[in-house]
Amino acid sequence: MSRFTKKGRPPPGYEYIQPVMDALESELREKTTDPHEGLRKCEAMWPIQQINWQRSRYVYDMYYKYKKISKEVYDYCLRMKLADANLIAKWKKPGYERLCSTFAINTKNYNYGTVSICRVPRQQLADGQLVQERHSGCRGCASGPGGYHNIFGNKYGQYLAAIQIMRERRGAEESENVWAQNEADDVSDTGEDADDTNEDSAEDANTAQDEDEEERKSEPTGSDNEEEEEEPKVKRRKT
Structure with a gap:
């Protein structure tokens, strides 16, 4: 069924996320038809699994974290x-x-x-041990400190x-490219708000410091005040 038929017509508000969703859909089609020479059979499926993760995470964050889309748009994406x-249902669990x-x-x-080794926390792995899940290429998706922010490394x-x-x-x-061009723009999903707050606080502190320095420069020093007060006295003695 086409997504633009009567039953599949996007609800109002979908246009906000449509550019990214269309870019991911195009990327998915491209990776599906890419040649697989030189790759293991499981590696050929990694981009497809990873795009599925990224697209789901995008919808999840836009609805639950940033409140940028309505429940109708969210339900439409799931339907x-x-x-x-x-996968989204699992993300809701601790x-x-x-x-x-x-x-x-x-x-x-x-x-x-057992489960995949990518579920083992990094601190429990041997020093320098690198893992990669066969099905998706995940480097480690366990929760908690020390885990990878970018679980696929791409x-x-x-x-x-x-x-x-x-x-x-x-x-x-x-930008036509929905992905970040460098590591500096690849912001953390969990630390972004805290970073913004820290930057604002630092800017406020620097501004206040500059204002204090300007006030100190503009105020006369104590020695200048004493000279101004003593000068009339000296003149009165001479007369």
Whole structure:
């Protein structure tokens, strides 16, 4: 069914996220038809799984974190399978906030009834040990401190909602590329608000400091005041 038929027509407000959603849809089609020479069979599927994660995270953040889309738009994305409803349901539970896929926690997919190694916290791994989940290429999606912010280590691990909100706050022109061009623009989904607050506080502190210095420079020193007071006395003695 076409997404633009009567039943699939987007609700009002979808146009806010449509440029990013269209870009991800185009990227997904491109990766689906890319040649797979030189890649393992599982690696050929990594971009598809990663784009599914990124698209779902974008919709999730825009609705739950930034309140930029309505429930109608959110439900539309789930109904039209533009976002992974099962994966989003897991993100709402403690300990699964960065989960890469539902495949990684399905014990039927791994030996001895375990889960993927990407669910093991980094501090519990051996020093220098690098892991990569076979199904999605995830480097580690366990919750808690010390975990990867970008779980895939590429552009598909970026938080596009945070990047879009940051660009809007900066007043930057809309970019055709929805992904960040450098690491500085790849803002953290969890630390962005705190960083903004710290920057504002630092600017206020610097402004206050500059004002204090200007006031001190403009005020006369104590020695100048004493000379001005003593000068009339000296003149009176001479007369």
